[in-house]
Amino acid sequence: MLRTRSPWWVLATAGLAQLMIVLDSTVVTIALPVAQRDLGISETSRGWVITAYALAFGGLLLVGGRLSDRLGLRRAFVVGLVGFAVASVLAGLAPTARLLFAGRAAQGVFAALLAPAGLSIISRTYSQPRERGIAFGVFGAITGAGAATGLLLGGALTEYVSWRWGLLINVPIVVLALVWTALFVPSAPRHAVRIDVGGVLTSVIGLTALVFALSEGAVYGWGSPAVLGCFAVAVVSTVGFVVAHGRVREPLLPFHIVLHRERGASFLAFGLPQVALFGFYLVMTYWFQELLGYSPLLAGAAFVPFAAATAFGSTVLTPRLSTFLQPRTLVICAIVALGLGTLLLVGMDPGGDALFLTRFLPAQLLAGTGLGCALSTAISMATHGVDPSEAGVASAAVNAITQLGGAIGTALLNTIAAMVTAAALGGAEGASTSVADATVDGFDVAMLTATGVLALTAVLVAAVMPRRTQPAPETRPVEIAS
Known part of the structure; x- marks a missing residue:
């Protein structure tokens, strides 16, 4: 473990970086309609504002994990922070769609170094079960609720300042994180690993x-x-x-890390749901703004129940349930709850009354609670007991699977929704089907697909994860470099 006199400040520092990374997965989602109009982005290309970030992030995370092992966790963390800030300025000031895509991709590149370094710092700081449970509960809450918080922040900035500040806000966050890193995060020795x-x-x-x-x-x-x-x-x-x-x-990725039965099941438990989750965000964003006419701020505020439910599931409900439920049972139930949340978004009528109270609110409460419980349990299991020389790449694998799931989910579900909508409009010539009805048809098929992915995830976790998990071996202490 990393020896430090301020372990909770270490968690705050790494958590702040993780919050920034997760925020940037969704902060532009709520601003996407406005940015699309400002920069003239086509309907078929709009998804690349999100995908460029997720693709670069997911594609390079394994490399970033190895580099963080080689550079040392604190050094890699600092390089990732500075690079992320520069990329955020490029994206935030971009005058064209192509430069926005390039800036978003550059953010993903540096996030690929920053994320595994931050998660490794947390994993190596906390080895005692109680403290580790608290730390990963907080980390799970940040990872899950941070995405919804990004939607709220993006909505407020889009409405009252500019959608560009959803990207430029990263600069003061990075400055604060750098100060905390210098004060509280100890240095650790580099490991002589080769790059595959x-x-x-x-x-x-x-x-x-x-x-x-x-x-x-x-x-x-x-x-x-x-x-x-x-x-x-x-x-x-x-x-x-x-x-x-x-x-x-x-x-680059030692296969024993992912082929370990409990760890592999944990990867499935937080990786595959991301396919559904990013579609969940995208569909609700366009429902709120395009179909229900919410302002960007109101649309962002509409995601607050999801953030609150995720934090509750991760930090309050999981510790209580884990006292009498095996991790396998807890994770499966959490994924089922998430699936029920996505299913509630199917079959809605744009002209229906009280849609937020009858559909969107219960969907967010179910999905958020399930996500919080699944993340806090599965991520802790996936990073525990890893050899110090492989801490970075193991943490990178966690983030890589998460981001790859998000990239695939955004691309796949956005494509499915667009294809179904186009087919409904094309086949409705001379009929009374409206654009709104055709759009809802596309959203329904996308959410049914997301629900199917979650059902498959629950089955796979039930098949792979052992019924009784064994305590992972304690990792040996990592001496602090002088």
């Missing part, structure tokens, strides 16, 4: 090709050479990643 070049190339190429194919399938056509070629590249790159793993002494 073959693993880096195959993972980055494969992830990029996969998300591009999913997001652009509706534009080029699912049977087009470009889309089929990207799917083929993704498959070949995955095979290449496995082959490269077997030929190097220090692979």
Whole structure:
């Protein structure tokens, strides 16, 4: 463990960085309609404001994890903070859509270094069960509720200042995090790890090709050479990643980290739900603003119940339930609750009365509580008992799976919704189907898909996670570098 006299300030520092990273996954979502009009972004390209960030983040996280092990956790944390601030300025001041996409991608690059370093710092600081439970409860609340908080912050800034400040707000956050890092985060020794070049190339190429194919399938056509070629590249790159793993002494991702039964089930438990969760955010954002006519601020405020429910599930409910429920049972029940929340968003009538109270509020309470319980339990299990020399890459795997799920979910569910909407409008020539009704049809299919993903996740976790989990071995202390 990391020896420090201020462990809770360490958690506050790493938590602040994690909050910033999660905020930037959603803070532009609520501002997307306004940014789309300002910069002339097309309907088919709008998803790249979110996907560019998630794709760069997810594609480079394994590399960032290895670099954080090699540089040392505090040094990697500082480099990630500074780079993230610079990228945020580039995106926030971007005069064109392309520069906005580039800035968002640059944010993802530095987040790929910052996130595993921050999670490793938390994991290595807390080894005692009670303190570790509290720390990861807070971390789970930040990860889950932070996304909804980003929607509220983005709405307030969009309405009263500018959508650009949803990105520029990162600068003062980084300054505060740097000050706290200097005061409270101890340095730790670097580990002499080699960078698996073959693993880096195959993972980055494969992830990029996969998300591009999913997001652009509706534009080029699912049977087009470009889309089929990207799917083929993704498959070949995955095979290449496995082959490269077997030929190097220090692979980019040691397979024993993810093939450990409890750890692997934990990865499934917080990774696959992200596919549904990002679609959940996107659908509700467009419901609130485009169909119900909410202002950006009101639309952001409408997500507060989700943030509150996530924090409650992570910090209050999970500690109480874990005293008499096995982690396997707790995680499965949490995923089922999240699935029921997404299902409540299916079949709504745009002209219906009290939609927020009858559908959106219970959906957020169910989904938020389930997410909080699942995250705090699964992330702690996924990072416990890892060798210090692999702490960075294990933490990177946690974030990589989360971000890849988000990138795929945004691309896939946005594409499904757009395709169904277009088909409904195309087939309604001469009929009375309105644009609003066709849009709702698209949202319904997207949410049914999300619910199906969550149902599959619950089945997989039930099949893979042991009925009785064994305590993970304590990690040996990490001496503080002088």
